[in-house]
Amino acid sequence: MASSSSGSNESHSKIKTVVVLVQENRSFDHMLGWMKSLNPEIDGVTGTESNPVSTTDPNSNRIQFGDRSVYVDPDPGHSIQDIYEQIFGEPWSESSAAKKLPPTMQGFVQNAGRQEAAKDKNLPPMTETVMNGFRAERVPVYAELVKEFAVCDRWFAPVPASTQPNRLYVHSATSHGLTSNDTGKLVGGLPQKTIFDSLDENGFSFGIYYQLPPATLFYRNLRKLKYIDNFHPFDLSFKKHCEEGKLPNYVVIEQRFFDLLSIPGNDDHPSHDVGEGQKFVKEVYEALRSSPQWNEILFVITYDEHGGFYDHVPTPVEGVPSPDDIVGPDPFKFKFDRLGVRVPAIIISPWIEPGKGNNS
Numbered sequence: 001m002a003s004s005s006s007g008s009n010e011s012h013s014k015i016k017t018v019v020v021l022v023q024e025n026r027s028f029d030h031m032l033g034w035m036k037s038l039n040p041e042i043d044g045v046t047g048t049e050s051n052p053v054s055t056t057d058p059n060s061n062r063i064q065f066g067d068r069s070v071y072v073d074p075d076p077g078h079s080i081q082d083i084y085e086q087i088f089g090e091p092w093s094e095s096s097a098a099k100k101l102p103p104t105m106q107g108f109v110q111n112a113g114r115q116e117a118a119k120d121k122n123l124p125p126m127t128e129t130v131m132n133g134f135r136a137e138r139v140p141v142y143a144e145l146v147k148e149f150a151v152c153d154r155w156f157a158p159v160p161a162s163t164q165p166n167r168l169y170v171h172s173a174t175s176h177g178l179t180s181n182d183t184g185k186l187v188g189g190l191p192q193k194t195i196f197d198s199l200d201e202n203g204f205s206f207g208i209y210y211q212l213p214p215a216t217l218f219y220r221n222l223r224k225l226k227y228i229d230n231f232h233p234f235d236l237s238f239k240k241h242c243e244e245g246k247l248p249n250y251v252v253i254e255q256r257f258f259d260l261l262s263i264p265g266n267d268d269h270p271s272h273d274v275g276e277g278q279k280f281v282k283e284v285y286e287a288l289r290s291s292p293q294w295n296e297i298l299f300v301i302t303y304d305e306h307g308g309f310y311d312h313v314p315t316p317v318e319g320v321p322s323p324d325d326i327v328g329p330d331p332f333k334f335k336f337d338r339l340g341v342r343v344p345a346i347i348i349s350p351w352i353e354p355g356k357g358n359n360s
Helices: 005-014 028-037 080-088 094-098 108-112 140-148 163-172 183-188 195-201 225-230 234-244 274-289
Strands: 017-023 050-052 062-064 150-152 206-210 231-233 250-254 297-303 345-348 356-358
Touching: 017 163, 017 274, 028 140, 050 108, 080 094, 080 108, 140 274, 140 345, 163 195, 195 206, 195 225, 195 250, 206 225, 206 234, 225 231, 231 234, 234 250, 234 274, 274 297
Parallel strands: 017 250, 017 297, 150 356, 206 231, 206 250
Antiparallel strands: 050 062, 150 345, 297 345
16 A cells, blocks of 8 residues: 555554454445545546446436435345346346356346335435445545545455355355355354464464354354354453453454344444444544554455445456355356455555555
């Protein structure tokens, strides 16, 4: 992120704690696309982007990408078949998959037209919902972080599929063949080796700070009794460990994925209010910023997948190696050889120059 290689090496040598927060189901353009006005280096939106209502009709009406996103309910489609149509512009079929179509990113509106209508008739139709993003003032915490730190505008979801396959990739670089939120396999636990195992083997520490039972327990290895002390209730421990300078080398923040009685979810997954997510990001950032460890911290904020919202940057479909040669289940038989849609990523550290863009 630094402007020179020597500065970059110096920064790397000083980072001793990496903090990871993975929010839910929003695309880059949806959350950060309009931040281009704050940082021209960002590959964001200009307002000229659009999608046709029908990809097979050359005279189809088109819906422009706008800046009117506020609240989303229900959430757009983001299954593996939905995402295929969003990226390639036609519904998935074996014959379509065999064509090796280019990723035009022109199927979001067409796919949204198949989705459930909004329960609140005051909300826009889904075809408009997927083609709108947030103005900077609607996500003020991100606006400040974008100005002060670095945005990565080439961070793609690892799998063109739903939440859990992508969350599994974050800490293990594979979903072990999962291409959907397969409850049976998740409850049974996925067997792959994780970064937590590697850290433990090499004498580094890690901690998982959770607000609800952590999704990281979908990794079977983390259920071992020896790791029980690596799990900490966020509200009881995170700020305390920040203040005491006791954060481990690798920190995972697990937010509230569900509404809990009168306490709303703060993971940004529709229909959760992104305002709650903004407050949570601010809380985490300020705790880190005030820690005596601040000068040794790298804080990464990203999202697991795009949640069905439009993004204009074509997803990589070539040169993507499978992590383990496992093929996904029927009928898609996905080979894990292409990525998902681009998602937001903000990289935060006192060693990062303000307002840096990074498209690598």
